[in-house]
Amino acid sequence: xxxxxxxxxxxxxxxxxxxxxxxxxxxxxxxxxxxxxxxxxxxxxxxxxxxxxxxxxxxxxxxxxxxxxxxxxxxxxxxxxxxxxxxxxxxxxxxxxxxxxxxxxxxxxxxxxxxxxxxxxxxxxxxxxxxxxxxxxxxxxxxxxxxxxxxxxxxxxxxx
Amino acid sequence: xxxxxxxxxxxxxxxxxxxxxxxxxxxxxxxxxxxxxxxxxxxxxxxxxxxxxxxxxxxxxxxxxxxxxxxxxxxxxxxxxxxxxxxxxxxxxxxxxxxxxxxxxxxxxxxxxxxxxxxxxxxxxxxxxxxxxxxxxxxxxxxxxxxxxxxxxxxxxxxxxxxxxxxxxxxxxxxxxxxxxxxxxxxxxxxxxxxxxxxxxxxxxxxxxxxxxxxxxxxxxxxxxxxxxxxxxxxxxxxxxxxxxxxxxxxxxxxxxxxxxxxxxxxxxxxxxxxxxxxxxxxxxxxxxxxxxxxxxxxxxxxxxxxxxxxxxxxxxxxxxxxxxxxxxxxxxxxxxxxxxxxxxxxxxxxxxxxxxxxxxxxxxxxxxxxxxxxxxxxxxxxxxxxxxxxxxxxxxxxxxxxxxxxxxxxxxxxxxxxxxxxxxxxxxxxxxxxxxxxxxxxxxxxxxxxxxxxxxxxxxxxxxxxxxxxxxxxxxxxxxxxxxxxxxxxxxxxxxxxxxxxxxxxxxxxxxxxxxxxxxxxxxxxxxxxxxxxxxxxxxxxxxxxxxxxxxxxxxxxxxxxxxxxxxxxxxxxxxxxxxxxxxxxxxxxxxxxxxxxxxxxxxxxxxxxxxxxxxxxxxxxxxxxxxxxxxxxxxxxxxxxxxxxxxxxxxxxxxxxxxxxxxxxxxxxxxxxxxxxxxxxxxxxxxxxxxxxxxxxxxxxxxxxxxxxxxxxxxxxxxxxxxxxxxxxxx
Numbered sequence: 052x053x054x055x056x057x058x059x060x061x062x063x064x065x066x067x068x069x070x071x072x073x074x075x076x077x078x079x080x081x082x083x084x085x086x087x088x089x090x091x092x093x094x095x096x097x098x099x100x101x102x103x104x105x106x107x108x109x110x111x112x113x114x115x116x117x118x119x120x121x122x123x124x125x126x127x128x129x130x131x132x133x134x135x136x137x138x139x140x141x142x143x144x145x146x147x148x149x150x151x152x153x154x155x156x157x158x159x160x161x162x163x164x165x166x167x168x169x170x171x172x173x174x175x176x177x178x179x180x181x182x183x184x185x186x187x188x189x190x191x192x193x194x195x196x197x198x199x200x201x202x203x204x205x206x207x208x209x210x211x
Numbered sequence: 212x213x214x215x216x217x218x219x220x221x222x223x224x225x226x227x228x229x230x231x232x233x234x235x236x237x238x239x240x241x242x243x244x245x246x247x248x249x250x251x252x253x254x255x256x257x258x259x260x261x262x263x264x265x266x267x268x269x270x271x272x273x274x275x276x277x278x279x280x281x282x283x284x285x286x287x288x289x290x291x292x293x294x295x296x297x298x299x300x301x302x303x304x305x306x307x308x309x310x311x312x313x314x315x316x317x318x319x320x321x322x323x324x325x326x327x328x329x330x331x332x333x334x335x336x337x338x339x340x341x342x343x344x345x346x347x348x349x350x351x352x353x354x355x356x357x358x359x360x361x362x363x364x365x366x367x368x369x370x371x372x373x374x375x376x377x378x379x380x381x382x383x384x385x386x387x388x389x390x391x392x393x394x395x396x397x398x399x400x401x402x403x404x405x406x407x408x409x410x411x412x413x414x415x416x417x418x419x420x421x422x423x424x425x426x427x428x429x430x431x432x433x434x435x436x437x438x439x440x441x442x443x444x445x446x447x448x449x450x451x452x453x454x455x456x457x458x459x460x461x462x463x464x465x466x467x468x469x470x471x472x473x474x475x476x477x478x479x480x481x482x483x484x485x486x487x488x489x490x491x492x493x494x495x496x497x498x499x500x501x502x503x504x505x506x507x508x509x510x511x512x513x514x515x516x517x518x519x520x521x522x523x524x525x526x527x528x529x530x531x532x533x534x535x536x537x538x539x540x541x542x543x544x545x546x547x548x549x550x551x552x553x554x555x556x557x558x559x560x561x562x563x564x565x566x567x568x569x570x571x572x573x574x575x576x577x578x579x580x581x582x583x584x585x586x587x588x589x590x591x592x593x594x595x596x597x598x599x600x601x602x603x604x605x606x607x608x609x610x611x612x613x614x615x616x617x618x619x620x621x622x623x624x625x626x627x628x629x630x631x632x633x634x635x636x637x638x639x640x641x642x643x644x645x646x647x648x649x650x651x652x653x654x655x656x657x658x659x660x661x662x663x664x665x666x667x668x669x670x671x672x673x674x675x676x677x678x679x680x681x682x683x684x685x686x687x688x689x690x691x692x693x694x695x696x697x698x699x700x701x702x703x704x705x706x707x708x709x710x711x712x713x714x715x716x717x718x719x720x721x722x723x724x725x726x727x728x729x730x731x732x733x734x735x736x737x738x739x740x741x742x743x744x745x746x747x748x749x750x751x752x753x754x755x756x757x758x759x760x761x762x763x764x765x766x767x768x769x770x771x772x773x774x775x776x777x778x779x780x781x782x783x784x785x786x787x788x789x790x791x792x793x794x795x796x797x798x799x800x801x802x803x804x805x806x807x808x809x810x811x812x813x814x815x816x817x818x819x820x821x822x823x824x825x826x827x828x829x830x831x832x833x834x835x836x837x838x839x840x841x842x843x844x845x846x847x848x849x850x851x852x853x854x855x856x857x858x859x860x861x862x863x864x865x866x867x868x869x870x871x872x873x874x875x876x877x878x879x880x881x882x883x884x885x886x887x888x889x890x891x892x893x894x895x896x897x898x899x900x901x902x903x904x905x906x907x908x909x910x911x912x913x914x915x916x917x918x919x920x921x922x923x924x925x926x927x928x929x930x931x932x933x934x935x936x937x938x939x940x941x942x943x944x
Contacts, residue, residue, distance in 0.1 A: 148615075190889065
């Protein structure tokens, strides 16, 4: 038994100490927005924030997390998808299949928290998650848009 | 949140059951004017939705729910199909919603929604005609109902954004108000409907945003891997690492006392699963389970034995399909100059981000699966076969896929497995999830091949003869042997066909021979996004650059000289060249490459700009990619597919290979099977040049030109051709 603070709620979880945080979040806490992609911290689909740092939860054992650690998953990033990154992602129409996008959004939110006006090089360095659909170009546009750097207006619109 | 997900899953289930007993009244083609269990006046008065026809359901609040039969896996088909229906329906796009139909419903209604398979870039181009007629028929019925109610001729009515008006009497009525009456109108004969001229489109043809984005931004989207059902168990699985091998022994007792473990299941001769209360416990128990494998005869296979086998095919005297013209042997024998090359491309894995998974619940009289599938009817068939229950007692729920790329089509291996496991727990849902390692070890890989090419040039550098001989594994031989019973298998020559329309070779060569010789291996193969266009475009288009150099000509001018009889191929090549400012000098150290190809009834061309450092480090700066897909239903999503296709193609060019050692795959996760990341993504500029005449595919045709354009640019930079992939194994210094 362990106690975790996820999205501001402290709860007891019943899992072995070596269970990866990813599977605790998905199977014990029941939040499935955080995804399994590789299990070896390569793809970033499992990215969450722990005390504000983006972390790959598939490779963090439950035993390494304390009740005092503040874990935020995609579900807890904002109420009503109102985080600037989420809004920019919608504006640029970033996702294709969408499976990796929880992790991409968490990585982008962590980048902007530290580097409010990232350069392309900052984005290259921080956004290392894999997207198999290849949405990288739109992710870059959306990160700049979220940063308020006046990225070119996307060519998509929704007719009223 | 647990409750929310349970609710989503159970409402999906309940919703499907509620409509499960809807039986169609029309045989074949479009079934219009269904009488529905919830289409009665009483139900309508209670605020229920009305099915106007199979494609269109109208809610009292004017929401138009458009039924979608094809799978959505990121390619945007869901939004494109909705645009086509909405265009003819004349509804308010801001009030459009979509709803997936299930294969059980499709079967019960005599396949009113047509085929559900989603592959071969067919999602829109094959269904566009009947979905547009479905939308138009619903509009006609809604307008007729209004005319009947007002007792005026329907010709006096107008409609826009879901509001029908009669100017003469200044009356208007909304779709939501008239839908129940419309459902009782005799539907028009589908063939009698005149569809709009695409030049008058207002919704289709526009770069509208996708309809399915919102739940992908906050974690609320439920993929099959996220499905939760009451009392659900989880399963992890291992198949013999050597393809075709078997289990020799397993020691179940060793893991019996591990927490949460319920059962070890021998799924078949070569596959074992562990079922536990959570997936992580199942996975770790399976890792701890002692298993002895018998790899069998395939254990001796390796990259070298496979390469030798293919290379032998290049020199053999027979083929499994060919076409040509003139006398290529004579032309090459008499040539002033000849060029020879052997190219090769490796096996590739699909590596969808969502690993293979399937949740199955099997009881004595009902079999259900929740599965990511590109072919829900194949999933239904697999479910029936594996459960032993008739199709009528089976149902497939199909959440949108976390990637497909051809992996999740007809084979449905993971559905068979999940059902076999769940049968051990009657009435209890079991979710099978593959590890990434299992996914990489047991894919249906892009087939491996080699290509021998010879060209003959005359004294003026004119191409007089071209001989291409592809030796490699056949997808049909593995998946559809009945289709090649004659021994002839032209599918491996995709993009090199003589016939116009789908994947035509785009050059006129006076003496030409293109051949395929089948050399199969023990490795399972299947369609991989773009299928055989990818390999064949590398062979043809990189060799074309080699020949142009030998002829002392510019790569673009050389191609143009051979393309007069192929104006559509040429137009797209020119569009790419123009956008890329082909003739304009580049910054020092930057080099260009160009390529064109056809597939899926669409024409593609690319210009790549790259630099290679003195240390041999490659940087791809920019890709201009032009596409003519005939009608462009959503230019914004077409651009997205082009951008993604560049990433998919470039991943293969830079990193993609699945080495075989001792009969098995050895690169089992993303640490070794590397995928292109943000820092390597070039700037992609899409040029959509629709000719508004045919219907071509979008999801696949642009991948194949990326790699040869990049390789040709590298050739320009280094002065040496690249004939083997991936580039990570090629020294560029």
